[in-house]
Amino acid sequence: MNFYQxxxxxxxxxxxxxxxxxxxxxxxxxxxxCYPLAIIAISISLFSSLIVANRVLYHxxxxxxxxxxxxxxxxxxxxxxxxxxxxxLVTSISLLVLISSKKSIEKELPDKDVPFYSxxxxxxxGLAGIVVTGxxxxxxxxxxxxxxxxxxxxxxxxxxxxxxxxxxxxxGTIGACFYLLSVGYLYIVxxxxxxxxxxxxxxNLYHSKVVLVAFSFFMIxxxxxxxxxxxxxxxxxxxxxxxxxxxxxxxPLMTKVGIYVMIKIMFKVFEPSFSIEMLPxxxxxxxxxxxxxxxxxxxxxxxxxxxxxxxYIMVAxxxxxxxxxxxxxxxxxxxxxxxxxxxxxxxxxxxxxxxAIMFKLGIRNIxxxxxxxxxxxxxxxAFTIAALSMMGVPPACGFFSKWYLILGAIDANNWIFVAVIxxxxxxxxxxxxxxxxxxxxxPAYAHDGGEHIEVSRDEAPLSLLIPILIMAVGIILLGxxxxxxxxxxxxxxxxxxx
Amino acid sequence: MxxxxxxxxxxxxxxxxxxxxxxxMMGKRNLVKKLIGMNIFQWSIILYFISIGAKKGGSIPIVExxxxxxxxxxxxxxxxVNPLPHVLMLTAIVVGVGTTGVALALLITIYKKxxxxxxxxxxxxxx
Amino acid sequence: xxxxxxxxxxxxxxxxxxxxxxxxxxxxxxxxxxxxxGGFQGGVILGASFILLAIAFGIDEVKERFAERxxxxxxSMGVFIYGFIGFVCFVLGANFLDYGILPVVEPRGMGMLGIxxxxxxxxMAVMVSIFYDLSTYE
Numbered sequence: 001m002n003f004y005q006x007x008x009x010x011x012x013x014x015x016x017x018x019x020x021x022x023x024x025x026x027x028x029x030x031x032x033x034c035y036p037l038a039i040i041a042i043s044i045s046l047f048s049s050l051i052v053a054n055r056v057l058y059h060x061x062x063x064x065x066x067x068x069x070x071x072x073x074x075x076x077x078x079x080x081x082x083x084x085x086x087x088x089l090v091t092s093i094s095l096l097v098l099i100s101s102k103k104s105i106e107k108e109l110p111d112k113d114v115p116f117y118s119x120x121x122x123x124x125x126g127l128a129g130i131v132v133t134g135x136x137x138x139x140x141x142x143x144x145x146x147x148x149x150x151x152x153x154x155x156x157x158x159x160x161x162x163x164x165x166x167x168x169x170x171x172g173t174i175g176a177c178f179y180l181l182s183v184g185y186l187y188i189v190x191x192x193x194x195x196x197x198x199x200x201x202x203x204n205l206y207h208s209k210v211v212l213v214a215f216s217f218f219m220i221x222x223x224x225x226x227x228x229x230x231x232x233x234x235x236x237x238x239x240x241x242x243x244x245x246x247x248x249x250x251x252p253l254m255t256k257v258g259i260y261v262m263i264k265i266m267f268k269v270f271e272p273s274f275s276i277e278m279l280p281x282x283x284x285x286x287x288x289x290x291x292x293x294x295x296x297x298x299x300x301x302x303x304x305x306x307x308x309x310x311x312y313i314m315v316a317x318x319x320x321x322x323x324x325x326x327x328x329x330x331x332x333x334x335x336x337x338x339x340x341x342x343x344x345x346x347x348x349x350x351x352x353x354x355x356a357i358m359f360k361l362g363i364r365n366i367x368x369x370x371x372x373x374x375x376x377x378x379x380x381x382a383f384t385i386a387a388l389s390m391m392g393v394p395p396a397c398g399f400f401s402k403w404y405l406i407l408g409a410i411d412a413n414n415w416i417f418v419a420v421i422x423x424x425x426x427x428x429x430x431x432x433x434x435x436x437x438x439x440x441x442x443p444a445y446a447h448d449g450g451e452h453i454e455v456s457r458d459e460a461p462l463s464l465l466i467p468i469l470i471m472a473v474g475i476i477l478l479g480x481x482x483x484x485x486x487x488x489x490x491x492x493x494x495x496x497x498x
Numbered sequence: 499m500x501x502x503x504x505x506x507x508x509x510x511x512x513x514x515x516x517x518x519x520x521x522x523m524m525g526k527r528n529l530v531k532k533l534i535g536m537n538i539f540q541w542s543i544i545l546y547f548i549s550i551g552a553k554k555g556g557s558i559p560i561v562e563x564x565x566x567x568x569x570x571x572x573x574x575x576x577x578x579v580n581p582l583p584h585v586l587m588l589t590a591i592v593v594g595v596g597t598t599g600v601a602l603a604l605l606i607t608i609y610k611k612x613x614x615x616x617x618x619x620x621x622x623x624x625x
Numbered sequence: 626x627x628x629x630x631x632x633x634x635x636x637x638x639x640x641x642x643x644x645x646x647x648x649x650x651x652x653x654x655x656x657x658x659x660x661x662x663g664g665f666q667g668g669v670i671l672g673a674s675f676i677l678l679a680i681a682f683g684i685d686e687v688k689e690r691f692a693e694r695x696x697x698x699x700x701s702m703g704v705f706i707y708g709f710i711g712f713v714c715f716v717l718g719a720n721f722l723d724y725g726i727l728p729v730v731e732p733r734g735m736g737m738l739g740i741x742x743x744x745x746x747x748x749m750a751v752m753v754s755i756f757y758d759l760s761t762y763e
Contacts, residue, residue, distance in 0.1 A: 014708065021700065
């Protein structure tokens with residue numbers, strides 16, 4: 001009703017787009033201004049997304065018509081409970097990572113900070129646009145904006161980064177082209193590109209082969225983008241060799257946004273009955289996802305580099321969420337959406353901790369992390385909280401999402417998946433206790449020699465430390481308040497027929 | 499049968515081009531050839547989209563001789579070629595150009611570092 | 626590095642042709658909303674005219690006249706024109722990019738024309754800057 005209440009959905013995306021092009025102009029003139037400009041842009045987006053989420057909670061879904069044209073002729077932004085949850089998640093994590101990126105950029109890439117901030121804002125525009133839009137082709141455009149910025153940001157990194165980024169370019173383009181093909185097939189057969197409109201038209205066409213082929217192309221394309229098991233080969237190289245602040249932003253968010261696209265199109269564009277009964281998609285996805293969990297955890301055991309171990313754990317986390325979606329009952333889908341939120345927060349915290357360790361020590365080898373608990377006590381404390389959450393220990397948030405996933409697997413009468421989820425908790429415990437043991441406990445021979453090496457406190461700088469601590473506190477708070485999140489947001493996301 | 503083979507020739511052409519591009523991306527070892535394969539892959543999809551908008555005997559989708567509020571006078575929309583795939587593919591062409599630009603810049607960086615563009619030599623130098 | 630071409634025919638012909646290419650590019654941009662053409666196509670042709678001069682005369686000469694700093698400013702300027710028109714519609718009360726509310730003669734046509742000009746400038750600057758980056762190899 002009020003002017004300012006109506007126009008906030010567009011502010012989330014367009015302000016950062018314009019600021020991203022303002023930063024190179026200011027970079028030629030005065031370099032010190034780039035960082036405050038970036039913070040102002042993402043703060044405006046965070047503010048708008050909070051207002052939008054508030055409005056969705058009290059009034060229901062919001063539609064915003066770009067250009068004044070009504071759908072199905074025009075592009076619209078459609079924000080309901082799932083979108084509101086995702087957009088608040090994306091904006092808040094981006095703001096925290098941006099605050100912490102200043103010192104890392106000064107140390108790792110001293111003369112490339114102007115392009116970094118500009119590409120950072122462009123990547124944020126792409127990710128925010130994906131979660132806000134309600135039009136299929138607009139989603140492709142925003143997906144490519146985010147992917148191109150990610151390719152360029154990853155290539156700035158260290159020794160092996162350009163080759164890893166080239167492989168990511170080739171594979172990512174295949175994924176996006178398959179998505180474009182599926183949009184094309186759906187357009188030929190229905191004549192519309194709007195998601196809500198497709199939901200009305202498609203039920204009459206479920207028996208036709210074109211819709212089947214479109215769905216298959218879409219699944220494979222989005223599986224490449226979200227790194228589901230056989231198509232995950234670009235992920236470890238690309239995220240390990242990227243610079244630290246870049247991987248802290250891309251790693252938690254890009255795969256989760258890909259999973260959001262899959263949930264939205266499987267359940268909001270195609271009816272749930274199509275995805276479950278007419279094609280055995282959910283059966284295939286659930287087995288692939290459980291293999292992904294096991295393979296991710298086993299491959300992570302073989303790694304010595306801390307960051308590479310985290311990327312393989314990410315492959316397993318994607319497996320968790322897809323397993324939750326594919327089991328397709330109320331508890332499992334609740335667990336999957338809750339796990340998206342929890343996992344983004346946990347992964348962002350872990351990657352920021354690796355960035356802090358990289359900033360202070362310059363190494364990432366697990367076995368060289370001795371005495372870290374005396375050198376950086378707060379950082380290792382946050383690492384312990386995040387590790388406990390990954391293993392699934394209450395009251396951290398990881399416990400609640402795994403609880404719902406196990407309940408969903410029991411509801412589906414599939415005891416193999418229950419065993420897989422419990423075993424992976426054990427694997428996570430092994431993986432994280434390796435690091436915690438090396439950082440907290442001294443090996444026996446140091447005491448036998450009688451020397452007690454004195455290590456002074458050399459904590460990470462404040463701009464790196466405060467976002468880490470905020471996220472660690474957030475992990476515990478999300479765990480305690482997860483019931484409220486479920487009753488406010490998630491119970492409207494799950495389709496009524498489950 | 500003949501209708502199936504000849505009437506849908508645009509589908510055969512686009513699938514043929516797409517498979518050529520796909521093979522070049524997977525089978526060739528030079529990085530520039532992989533990039534060209536990716537390009538062929540993308541352009542084949544763009545060709546396909548434009549081919550589905552064409553109509554037999556359709557005219558250009560421009561309303562002649564009317565300025566301002568000509569929108570409510572347009573009639574017989576079936577006489578015009580469908581303009582929507584053309585507009586969508588304009589965006590896809592721009593995306594393809596951007597991806598090619600980024601990939602070429604990456605190739606220059608790789609060449610400066612490893613002095614070669616063959617994939618097996620690069621992997622040997624990395625190890 | 627792209628050096629100056631030795632043949633005098635090429636140098637003279639490209640010097641004569643470049644203004645006509647640019648004029649054609651401007652024509653394609655301006656007629657985008659009523660005939661085939663538009664921002665992206667016109668922008669590429671405009672950028673191609675500068676690339677023609679760079680191939681004929683060597684890249685150092687063109688870089689003297691069209692420095693990289695100005696190119697970055699042109700890139701941003703095009704996006705700002707786009708955003709400015711969008712936000713003017715926003716401020717005047719309608720949705721983003723809703724041209725019907727602009728206070729000019731024939732608002733929808735003029736709004737689209739403004740956006741196409743912005744896109745054309747950005748695309749021209751990006752094409753020339755990609756060419757600069759790919760052809761300076763030390």
